[in-house]
Amino acid sequence: MLCIFPTTFAQERNWKKSVLLCGGLTTSSRLYPHPDEQSSELRTEYETFEYIFSGSMEFRYAFSDADIYLYGSAEYIKSINTGRTFTTTIGTSLPMEEGIICIPLEFGVGTYIPLGDEKFKLTMNGGVGTYYAIRHLVIAKEVASPSNTSTSLSIHVGIGIEYIISPCVALQGGVRFRNPEIRCENSYQNTTYTSKIILDGMNLNAGVMILFPE
Numbered sequence: 001m002l003c004i005f006p007t008t009f010a011q012e013r014n015w016k017k018s019v020l021l022c023g024g025l026t027t028s029s030r031l032y033p034h035p036d037e038q039s040s041e042l043r044t045e046y047e048t049f050e051y052i053f054s055g056s057m058e059f060r061y062a063f064s065d066a067d068i069y070l071y072g073s074a075e076y077i078k079s080i081n082t083g084r085t086f087t088t089t090i091g092t093s094l095p096m097e098e099g100i101i102c103i104p105l106e107f108g109v110g111t112y113i114p115l116g117d118e119k120f121k122l123t124m125n126g127g128v129g130t131y132y133a134i135r136h137l138v139i140a141k142e143v144a145s146p147s148n149t150s151t152s153l154s155i156h157v158g159i160g161i162e163y164i165i166s167p168c169v170a171l172q173g174g175v176r177f178r179n180p181e182i183r184c185e186n187s188y189q190n191t192t193y194t195s196k197i198i199l200d201g202m203n204l205n206a207g208v209m210i211l212f213p214e
Contacts, residue, residue, distance in 0.1 A: 015211040020058040020172055022207030025051060026077060028200065031100055031135065035183070035196040049079040049100055056205065060110075064214075067112035071125065077102040077199070078136075086139045099136035100197050102182070104129050106156055119164040123174070126157040133182040133197045144188035154180035162209065170209040175202055 029049045034042040058073035080099030087093055108127015115122055131152045137144040160174025182197045 014167065015213045016062050016064060017212040018060045018062070018170075018209050019212075020056075020060065020073075020207055020209045022056045022058070022172070022205040024054040024056055024075065024077075024203050024205040026054060026199065027051065027202045027204070029077075029079070029100060029102075030198045030200060031098070032196040032198070033193070036194055047081070047084075047098065049081065050201075052077055052079040052201075054078075054203075056207075062112075067114075069110050069112070070108075071110060071127075072107045073105070075102075075104045075106075077104070080136055094140040096140075097136070097138040100133060101136055102131060102133040102197065102199055104131050104178070104180075104199070106178075108156070112162075121162045121164075123160040123162060124158070125160070126155070129154055129156055129178065129180070131180040131182055131199065133184060133199070135184040135186055135195045135197065137186045137188070137193070139188055142188070144186040144193065146184065147187045147192065148185045150183055152180045152182040154178055158203075164211075167213055168211050170211060171206075172209050173206040175204050177202060 030046045032046045034045060037043045054075050054077040056073055056075035058071055060069045060071045062069040078101045082097045084096045084098050085093050086096035106127060106129035108125050110123050110125030113122040134146040134149050156176055156178035158174055158176035160172060162170050162172050164170040179200045184195045184197060186193045
C-alpha cells in the first residue's frame, strides 16, 4: 500500500537504486551511402530518417549524501524505409529497402536540482557512450548482410524532469543530445558497400521510474 498511495511519502529521498523504462523519439538521423567517394557530390549525399521511435532502460545509483547519481542505459533504435531504388555498379536500378538499426550504450553522471518541491525535480546529466549500428539493406529481396561493423565512442548531455508520485514510482521526461558517427559495411553479390550513420537528432524521452526504497 505504501508504494501505491503517496499520502505517507517522506519529503527526503529514501532510495539509492532506481530503474527507468522509457519510450523515445529521435528527431532525425542521416545515412551516407557513399562516404569514401572522391566526388564531393556523392560523398555528401545522404538519406534522412526522421521521428524514429525507440525503447530504453536505464539503471541509476544515487548517493544518499549528495544530489548526484550515476547511470547506465541501453536503447534500441530502428527505422526502415521502403520503395527506394539501388543502382548497381553497372547502372542497373533495383528495388531497395533501407534503414538503420542502432544500439546506444551510455554511461554518465547526473545531478538533481530541487525546484521548491521534493517531489518535483530537474535533472542535468552528461557522459560518454558507445554506439553500435548496422545499415539494414535489402536489394531486390536479397539481404545485403552486415559485415565488419564498427562501434563509435561519443559524448552526450541531457536534461530531464522527474515527478515522484509515490515512494516507489516516479514519472520522468527529458531530452538528450548526441552526435555519434558509425561506419558500416554490407556485402551484396561479392561486393562490399561502405556507409556512415550519423545519429544527430535530439532524443526526446518519457517513461516510468521504479524506485527501490532503502
